[in-house]
Amino acid sequence: MVFGMEGRGGLVVNQIRTRPTVVVTTTISRTVDGFYSQIIEEFQSRGYQVHVVTSDGPEVPRLRKRADAVHVIPMERAISPVADLRALLAWVRILRRIRPELVFGGTPKAALLSMVASRMNGISRRAYFLQGLRLEGTTGTRRRLLATMEWLTSSSSHVIVAVSTSLATRYQELHLTAGRSIEVPHCGSSHGVDSDYFSPMPRDTSFIRSLAMDPEVPIVLFIGRLTADKGPDTLIDALQLLRAEGINLQLLVLGAKDEEDSSHYQTRLEACPTPVRMFDHLLDVRPYIAAADLLVLPTRREGMPNAVLEAAAMGIPSVTTTATGAVDSVVDGETGLLVPPDHPRNLATAIRQLLTDPELHQRMGEAARSRAVTFFQPRDVARAIAAIALDDRRSLPSDPVTARGSSHG
Numbered sequence: 001m002v003f004g005m006e007g008r009g010g011l012v013v014n015q016i017r018t019r020p021t022v023v024v025t026t027t028i029s030r031t032v033d034g035f036y037s038q039i040i041e042e043f044q045s046r047g048y049q050v051h052v053v054t055s056d057g058p059e060v061p062r063l064r065k066r067a068d069a070v071h072v073i074p075m076e077r078a079i080s081p082v083a084d085l086r087a088l089l090a091w092v093r094i095l096r097r098i099r100p101e102l103v104f105g106g107t108p109k110a111a112l113l114s115m116v117a118s119r120m121n122g123i124s125r126r127a128y129f130l131q132g133l134r135l136e137g138t139t140g141t142r143r144r145l146l147a148t149m150e151w152l153t154s155s156s157s158h159v160i161v162a163v164s165t166s167l168a169t170r171y172q173e174l175h176l177t178a179g180r181s182i183e184v185p186h187c188g189s190s191h192g193v194d195s196d197y198f199s200p201m202p203r204d205t206s207f208i209r210s211l212a213m214d215p216e217v218p219i220v221l222f223i224g225r226l227t228a229d230k231g232p233d234t235l236i237d238a239l240q241l242l243r244a245e246g247i248n249l250q251l252l253v254l255g256a257k258d259e260e261d262s263s264h265y266q267t268r269l270e271a272c273p274t275p276v277r278m279f280d281h282l283l284d285v286r287p288y289i290a291a292a293d294l295l296v297l298p299t300r301r302e303g304m305p306n307a308v309l310e311a312a313a314m315g316i317p318s319v320t321t322t323a324t325g326a327v328d329s330v331v332d333g334e335t336g337l338l339v340p341p342d343h344p345r346n347l348a349t350a351i352r353q354l355l356t357d358p359e360l361h362q363r364m365g366e367a368a369r370s371r372a373v374t375f376f377q378p379r380d381v382a383r384a385i386a387a388i389a390l391d392d393r394r395s396l397p398s399d400p401v402t403a404r405g406s407s408h409g
Contacts, residue, residue: 020047023051025054026107027109088113128153164328186380204291220296242274
């Protein structure tokens with residue numbers, strides 16, 4: 001903003017007063033573009049200019065229109081010492097030039113680099129946005145390395161913002177906070193769910209037929225990366241159990257197949273006697289959710305699964321697991337069903353229960369929609385995230401009635 005000031009002799013001079021800056025970062029551009037828009041808008045509404053730092057990608061031109069500035073730093077998702085050191089040096093240079101009020105780092109690699117570089121540059125507000133725990137499900141040297149990286153990220157931050165209560169609890173149990181405060185914004189989630197956009201839609205039989213699926217046969221939907229962490233082995237085994245019981249259904253799979261083990265699971269699914277249709281990353285998943293009878297996510301670990309909230313907002317109940325993060329997304333017996341991870345028989349039983357009890361299915365779908373609308377509005381979630389990151393407790397949204405799953409008490 002430009003303000004007129006009266007100088008000596010009555011001469012009016014102009015002085016430019018720039019807005020303070022917040023840096024928001026994720027490792028890849030798809031993440032910040034797809035999931036951080038409300039957070040960016042919230043910081044801007046508070047009078048900050050927002051600089052996004054991410055790797056190059058097709059989303060960068062769109063980000064340049066949304067953020068006040070975009071800086072591209074190549075960052076590898078995998079551990080790569082040479083590339084990581086090069087990226088850290090680039091981070092130090094950028095932050096030295098920008099001198100932001102706050103650095104808000106999400107996703108493991110971008111968070112680690114940004115928190116370390118921020119601390120090196122003496123930036124006092126450094127918020128680590130914890131959206132999951134990669135070390136769960138790993139063992140040995142890799143687990144110890146990932147734990148060290150988490151501890152280093154935490155120790156370089158001033159606060160940790162965790163997207164679910166169970167994730168925050170598990171992080172503390174593993175002694176990864178490095179003495180930093182860890183807080184869950186509002187009822188959790190990274191960005192909530194737009195319940196106007198994700199709202200109930202009529203089942204379109206012509207669309208279902210266009211997918212080469214039978215609209216008369218129940219459709220079970222899986223949304224997520226095709227990789228071991230998401231539990232595809234458990235899902236395939238559960239489908240075989242259901243088929244042996246005479247339960248007729250179809251499986252619809254939506255998600256990227258870009259992990260090392262994706263081709264293995266794709267081959268297994270293609271060989272499954274249950275009819276399966278698979279699609280990669282989609283810009284609009286709503287018609288696919290509306291086509292489904294229920295969402296199944298047999299995951300081994302999550303932060304807070306967006307797919308469950310999106311399905312809930314559309315009135316579709318979910319079957320997921322008691323794994324970290326997933327347990328927070330469903331109120332067991334009310335908005336869906338929870339089963340232990342890696343238990344195909346429990347998963348098959350839960351799927352059968354929802355597919356064969358129309359009254360229960362409708363009641364849970366309505367309750368899921370109500371919970372999503374009440375507790376996971378994007379504006380409320382973004383306000384809480386920004387308030388915690390900026391140490392502005394006065395602007396925190398009013399505490400809601402607990403939205404956590406029944407396993408939390």
